[in-house]
Amino acid sequence: xxxxxxxxxxxxxxxxxxxxxxxxxxxxxxxxxxxxxxxxxxxxxxxxxxxxxxxxxxxxxxxxxxxxxxxxx
Numbered sequence: 001x002x003x004x005x006x007x008x009x010x011x012x013x014x015x016x017x018x019x020x021x022x023x024x025x026x027x028x029x030x031x032x033x034x035x036x037x038x039x040x041x042x043x044x045x046x047x048x049x050x051x052x053x054x055x056x057x058x059x060x061x062x063x064x065x066x067x068x069x070x071x072x073x
Contacts (some may be wrong), residue, residue, distance in 0.1 A: 018039045041058055
């Protein structure tokens with residue numbers, strides 16, 4: 001990937017830490033991946049308004065999950 005997002009999700013068995021390389025003072029901890037993506041997207045919207053990489057990744061993830069549910073029916 002040529003230009004990775006500054007927002008990273010670090011997953012462990014306990015939970016997920018959301019961090020931003022450009023804002024090292026900002027962190028979020030979430031227990032569920034969907035909540036972590038929402039936190040990353042909220043930070044992106046507040047601090048990186050022109051950057052839509054997290055929102056795009058979340059939307060793709062949701063679309064794939066929805067498509068998988070449709071295939072299971």
